[in-house]
């Protein structure tokens with residue numbers, strides 16, 4: 037199906053955004069030399085083209101993973117202006133929220149050159165605002181799977197522990213903390229409090245070389261502190277997923293070493309590689325040279341000496357196949373066995389052609405679907421149960437005793453390619469399963485939030501209330517949660533590309 041040899045093959049017509057003014061424009065997704073690009077024209081700002089997927093044949097083949105989404109229990113907005121300007125979720129959205137993300141503050145104790153949130157002064161939500169966002173999540177999801185606390189840097193918020201506890205009190209299955217690890221490395225009391233709740237830790241970790249850290253995070257000597265934080269998380273019993281941003285020409289050569297390290301560290305159960313995307317504060321980039329999931333998968337295959345191969349990675353079906361790919365491996369000492377080598381995961385995930393292999397039960401298929409889901413958290417009891425079921429089907433589980441034993445053997449690698457204003461595709465965002473949860477109950481798909489003008493407007497409105505929050509904190513003055521309003525006229529988006 038690949039156009040190859042320079043021939044253009046049109047794969048899809050969709051809509052995207054002008055990276056300059058964020059106006060919605062028609063766009064075409066096409067194959068050139070076996071890679072997928074998106075092109076568009078803004079009447080005012082001209083033509084734009086971006087690399088969106090590094091393997092055109094896989095893009096076409098992976099369409100079979102697209103299946104009807106599961107609707108949320110309830111919505112928070114109506115269809116008025118059309119996608120992506122009715123978030124949300126509005127009734128046109130095609131998938132429920134697998135993951136809810138609450139950005140509890142805008143400030144950070146770092147100042148990374150690469151920061152999609154453009155962290156800095158602004159707002160610190162109150163516990164009541166966070167509870168309101170959580171309650172809305174419960175209303176729309178019934179039993180939410182995953183909530184992730186993010187920022188800014190959420191660990192420096194004075195009420196982060198009560199906020200994590202508020203999520204635990206609402207029976208949200210998995211609680212995650214997205215962090216740079218600085219407070220974990222330095223604050224004994226904080227680590228002790230985390231050990232009580234045991235959230236999964238989404239841990240910023242881009243490599244080993246000072247130049248990598250200098251370029252991406254502005255701190256060349258940060259590695260020792262990262263290592264100290266990871267060792268403390270192992271002692272506290274919090275499962276860790278390393279989150280490397282992968283930047284062309286900066287740390288591409290470090291992905292194999294990151295995996296090797298992750299496999300050996302007792303706190304770490306997985307790595308979630310994120311090709312750098314151009315949103316918020318990010319060094320200038322060439323959209324035609326952008327790394328995508330297949331590019332990082334090739335790097336992994338090249339740098340792990342056969343431990344992982346390209347065909348070990350399978351798209352996660354709950355969102356669009358280009359958003360995430362993943363693999364799981366059974367780890368026994370130095371032996372690492374990717375599950376797709378011993379069990380034909382692809383056949384069970386192939387819900388469109390609906391091929392069924394007689395030897396595998398509905399339970400096994402359910403376990404594989406749960407593992408290849410955005411809400412699967414390696415190191416959690418639920419993921420361990422599903423991993424155990426999958427391993428039992430192929431004999432790897434022989435000898436494993438109890439879930440703690442299973443957890444010790446499981447390892448996950450995920451590729452997560454967020455969209456930026458160059459690569460934004462309206463059809464993809466309409467089935468996004470990761471939503472930013474706002475205090476007024478709105479839930480904005482993450483890639484719409486970052487690109488369509490929501491982030492800038494939400495931050496301005498949330499920051500405008502900060503003086504009132506401080507009065508509330510100091511003097512007990514009532515603080516009311518205000519509805520956020522979004523306006524997409526060109527001069528009100530206020531984007532800073």
Ligand code: SF4
Pocket residue numbers: 118119120121122123124125126127128129130465466467481484
């Ligand atoms: S992204 Fe989803 S919630 Fe937002 S406008 Fe589009 S369909 Fe509605």
Ligand code: SF4
Pocket residue numbers: 144145146147148150151152153154155187188189216240
């Ligand atoms: S990327 Fe994370 S750690 Fe870095 S400035 Fe932004 S919020 Fe802070």
Ligand code: SF4
Pocket residue numbers: 355356359453454455464465467468469470481482483
């Ligand atoms: S956040 Fe973006 S990349 Fe991730 S599932 Fe949603 S649309 Fe896809």
